[in-house]
Amino acid sequence: MIKVFEDFDITQVAHYQSVLESNGIDTFMKNQFGTSGSGEIPFIEVVPELWVLNASDEKQARSLIAELQGPDTGEPTGPWECAACGTPQEAVFTHCWKCSEARAA
Numbered sequence: 001m002i003k004v005f006e007d008f009d010i011t012q013v014a015h016y017q018s019v020l021e022s023n024g025i026d027t028f029m030k031n032q033f034g035t036s037g038s039g040e041i042p043f044i045e046v047v048p049e050l051w052v053l054n055a056s057d058e059k060q061a062r063s064l065i066a067e068l069q070g071p072d073t074g075e076p077t078g079p080w081e082c083a084a085c086g087t088p089q090e091a092v093f094t095h096c097w098k099c100s101e102a103r104a105a
């Protein structure tokens with residue numbers, strides 16, 4: 001099996017899985033129920049993963065996923081740092097809480 005995709009957002013992984021399946025690719029989702037598992041497992045270990053069963057399907061699977069992901073929107077998703085004043089920001093903020101500078105794309 002070959003892992004072709006992983007994301008903390010299980011709905012995204014499930015969506016990609018259904019698209020691959022509808023294209024005739026046999027898939028397997030790993031860590032599907034990871035987030036409800038025991039607290040002893042480090043969070044990083046339970047990222048839902050999408051695998052293809054046949055290595056020969058890998059190329060098609062990756063191109064389908066790339067298609068679904070579309071062009072990179074450049075939308076920032078993680079913590080960032082204000083370009084104007086250098087203050088670290090939480091991912092949810094679109095503007096610096098300190099100086100109100102807009103988040104750079």
Ligand SMILES: [Zn+2]
Nearest residue numbers: 082085096099
């Ligand atoms: Zn700032």
